[in-house]
Amino acid sequence: MLISLNWLREYVDLPETVEELCERLTLLGLEIEKITRPGEGIDKVIIGQVLSVEPHPNADKLSVCRTDVGAGEPLQIVCGATNMKPGDKVPTALVGATLPGGFEIGRRKMRGVESAGMMCSARELGLGEDHMGLLILPEDAPIGQDIRTYLGLDDTILEIEVTPNRGDWASMIGVARELAAWFGREFRVPRAVPGEGSQPVQALTSVTIEDPEGCPRYIARVIEGVKVGPSPDWMARRLTAAGMRPINNVVDVTNYVLMETGHPLHAFDYDRLAENRIVVRRARSGEQITTLDGERRNLTPDMLVIADARCPQAVAGIMGGADSEVTENSTRILLESAVFQPSLIRRTAKNLGLVTEAAQHFQQGADWNMAEYAINRAADLILQLAGGTLAAGLWDAAPNPPAPVSVRLRHDRVASFLGVEMPVDAQRKTLELLGFTPEAQDDCSTTFRVPSWRVHDVSMETDLLEELARFYGYDRLPETLPPVRANAMVFAPYDEPQEKVRRFLADRGLTEVFNWTFSSPALVERAGLPESFAQLVRLSNPLTENHVGMRTSLIPGLLSVAERNARRGAPGLAVFELGPVFHLPAGGEVTPDTLPDEPPALAVLLGGSTPQHWNIPARNYDLYDLKGIVESLAAWLRVDLRFRPVENPWPLFVPGQAAELLLRDQVVGRAGQVSGRVIRAFDLPFDCCVAELDLRAIFDVPSDLPQFQELPAFPPSTRDLAVLVDRSLPAGDLLEAVREKGGAILRDAKIFDVYTGKQVAPDRKSVAISLVFQSPERTLTDADTQQAFDRIVKHLERKFQATLR
Amino acid sequence: MTTEITGKLNELERRGLEAVAACDDPRQLESLRVSLLGRKGELTEILRGLASLSPEERPEVGKIANRVKEALTSAIDRRKAELAELEEVRRAQQTFFDWTLPGRSLPPGRTHLIARTAREVVDVFRAMGFKVAWGPDVETEYYNFDALNTPSDHPARDSHDTFYVRPGVVLRTQTSPVQIRVMERTQPPVAIVAPGRVYRVDWDATHSPMFFQIEGLLVDRDVTFADLKGTLTHFVREYFGPKTQVRFRPHFFPFTEPSAEMDILWTAPDREGGGMKTRWLEMLGCGMVHPKVFEAVGYDYQKYSGFAFGMGVDRIAMVRHGINAIAHLYENDLRFLEQF
DSSP states (O other), rough: OOHHHHHTTTTSSOOSSSHHHHHHHHHOEEEEEEEEEETTOOOEEEEEEEEEEEEOEEEEEEEEEEEEOSSSSSSEEEEOOOOOOOTOHHHHHHEEEEEEEETEEEOOETTEEOOEEEEEETTTGOOOOOSSSSSOBOOOOOOOOOOHHHHSSSEEEEEEEOOOOOOGGSSSSHHHHHHHHHHHHOOOOOOOOOOOOOSSSTTOOOEEEETTTOOSSSEEEEEEEOOOOOHHHHHHHHHHTTTTTOOOOOHHHHHHHHHHHHEEEEEEEEGGGGOEEEEEOOOOTOOOETTTSEEEEEEETTTEEEEEEEEEEEEEETTBBBBBOOOOOOOOOEEEEEEOHHHHHHHHHHHOOOOOOOHHHTOOOOOOOHHHHHHHHHHHHHHHHHEEEEEESSSSEOOOOOOEEEEEEOOOOOOOOIOOOOHHHHHHHHHHHHTTTEEOOSEEEEEEOOGGGGTTTTOOOOOOOHHHHHHHOOSSSSSOOOOOOOOOOOBBBTTTHHHHHHHHHHTTEEOOOOSEEOOOOHHHTTTOGGGGOOOOOOOOOOSSSSEEEEEEEHHHHHHHHHHHHTTOOSSSHHHHHHOOOOOOBTTOOTTTBOOOOOOOEEEEEEBBBBOOSSSSSSOOHHHHHHHHHHHHHHHHTTOOOOEEEEESSOEEEEEEEEEEEETTTTTEEEEEEOOOOHHHHTTOOOOOEEEEHHHHHHHHHHOOOOOOOOOOOOOOOOEEEEEEEETEEEOOEEEEHHHHOOOOTEEEEEEEEEOOOOTOOEEEEEEEEEEOOSSSSSSSOOHHHHHHHHHHHHHHHHOOOOOOO | OOHHHHHHHHEEEEEEEHHHHHHOOOHHHHHHHHHHHHHTTHHHHHHHGGGGSSSTTHHHHHHHHHHHHHHHHHHHHOOOOOOOHHHHHHHHHOOOOOOTTTOOOOOOBBBBBBHHHHHHHHHHHHHHTTTEOOOOEEEEOOOOOOOOEEOOGGGSSSTTTSEEEETTTEEEEESSSHHHHHHHHOOEEEEEEEEEEEEOOOOBBBBSSSEEEEEEEEETTTTTTTHHHHHHHHHHHHHOOOOEEEEEEEEEEEETEEEEEEEEEEEEETTOOEEEEEEEEEEEEEEEHHHHHHHHTTTTTTTOOEEEEEHHHHHHHHHHTOOOOOOHHHHHHHHTTTOO
């Protein structure tokens, strides 16, 4: 909402500076979005009258004017515009004047003719885009007056944001009332006692409310003999400042009063209403209305309309109908001031896609009493601006006057809830200032009647406490640190372990990414995941077709990250993501009782080249890098994670280079080399490998508390063993066989080299194993180790046709 | 006889010391040692002559021989150490260590800015005694709205604002439902912070449909608005610096009463105007837990009171690091991620 300070001053005296005002409004809870000063930059521009217009002797497109500025000799001004004639009043910038944008006016010669100033277009004054000619002012504009004063440009406009609980603030009177209370200044409400004619309103119209719940109050007044025409400048200016377009004096008055009081009004052309009467009812199926914006709209029975004897003439509380619009030809008008049910207005506005100023006000709840003031104020203004005779009395159909709202305040709650001592007197006084009336009191409490403009917001003791806090000043309330007593329950068992994993992986040189958690079946398919992963928790209102549901795996997101970074020139990447994946509940249907399963997951992607270094040759990441990361993570988490190769993996993986990750025989993840199909689908210029782990499954396995093992007291003895074996023999099998025959004294066996190449037959490989023998009881002799060594070699020869190198 | 051998010994000492001093190669020094003191060396040769001496003369000559041997041995050792040192210096002069070249290490990895910021914030509250709580991203309308005193026709529930899985099930629009889940499971005192992803149907230069919030809740006997102010001011001073100025403004949220927004006075480079600019920046929303919320979870409003707050982690990260577009946070461009 836009608040003109010039207008606001009519109701309350404002503080000296705009800054002080804005700070106070902010601290009272009214957010200032923007401050504009329309006249900013304009100086020494006054109203002049063109006396003569002569052609310029040396230029076809210029003329030489003499302009009276009210003081001294008329000025000679060279002008490029053509729309002025002698007698016109125009804004005239004197020598030394400035215009918006810092433009300064000097005395100068234009094509040999002296020019002592400039006559201005609307655009030159910063008043819009019109620069086709000079801004011609009305005939009665006073010569010599500062244009800022005349056009109301000496104003400051605040754009304020009203929170939904304070609909009463969306008006001049609402803001002024609050300021008057805070500053202890007089609150000036314009008198609204219009002079009435002799004919009673009951003789001219009637109001029937068929839906008293949707419309608890409807007031009508009728004015006869009005002369519809343009509004006077002061009103047009104020409406413009408030962001509204002036239309005609009657419509403008309703808008003016809306801005002033926050209560929406409507004016009907009385003579266009069938039987000149009003019926407030639900729309009938199939009924239509053409609203003021020219749109033909279909109405439904859940919408409230203002009808005449035959058909709807307005969508209640939202917009009037074109049929009964007040026009230049209207002479009799019916004014409406009503109270509508906020939820009904909200629903209808939403269904019609028609969120008008009026609808917004009604949605926040109308002020029952203001309805009457507003219609009287409007009637008074119309009589002043458009003349006519006001029928005597109101037609006030108020079948449901609301029960008054009273709230009890226990005075000790201020200290125990707000944390500040506030004398009882001060509490009462503050609330009274804000319009709350004490109704009853005892030793420890006072019961207050809530003012009509606050009944939508204040209904409980805490609401009163909020008022006291607000008016005491949030900034003045003390600051204390409470004892923080948490109970022993655990609400996020995976939080700390997940955080450890995050730090571990970052410390290993990986970069964490954070993707949106949306996905789509197409993306799942593109990433080569099996069909079951396309069973998404679906959204009914997704943003785009790429975001139709929730992700079931982190892998597609990581592939997309690789894609994006490769496209931007990254030669390689090592990334991971932590976060939930979403699985449909058993039965497949998400309901409030069966929400999706959201286990925390981890995925790692390595792709392209390792970082460049002057001394470490760059190479491509491969599956051993990935396996190493997963292994070291498992070791660090102290879980026994195993890799089981998968013969026919998902399309995501290269066959033979994919494995399931097993923890206690349960599959808790997968790892592998990304297949060419998926590499191409993501347009990747390099190979990648990925792994994904179900962190919940891993965290849920209790890790054993390590138990101390006595340190060996006797020295170890080391032997190296190199054997030639079949090329496809897994090294792990070899190691297992070594351990099997090594006996009690074999403490460790590690592969330290695997060789294939020239010195080895093409179907063979050389595997070198370092053996560590040690006994807890004695120093081993050469004979001991040799015996074990021979036993191992013999076993390998027999089992794998190995030959010692 | 004695004088002859003594003379030879003295002569050997003189020559030997000279030769040692002149030697500048460790290997030559070693052969010198052999030729002077070795089993077949000159000293041994001279000492053969002892046999011809009388038993009275021998000890005297033996003493001299020992002195010569010690003198030569220690001279050789000294020279050896000298040469080793010289060699070290020479080698060092030949090698050039370049301090400007990067050392060998793992590539620098990092946690994501959102995760890190969230953790830092959570850790400030954990240090005060708050516990971490999680709740689901796919949430019921009851937890996300109803229990938080949000009327059924509230505009925030509109499908223009909230993602729906089906009627009654939404992507949570705030981390506040975690408050309800926690209070349903336990009795006061409660002190939790709940970090998590939240979702709103909004995607433009300043909005991301998914973003990250942290919720906080403290419920106990006699918790006051002053406690709320104190706790959050403490957080700001811990996280943004001990001198950071804080401002509380009245605001409105359905689930707190009184409600407030907290601003901090923040100085940052002014991208448009140049120089530094100081202004109030909205940091979080907070308030005293609304009695209707307590009612929803079955807490006795007369017995307990509490406060709640919620802040956007994205916003905090953006403010602290001068990030101008929220999109950067979720695009995962390594050139962005590696800056933090």
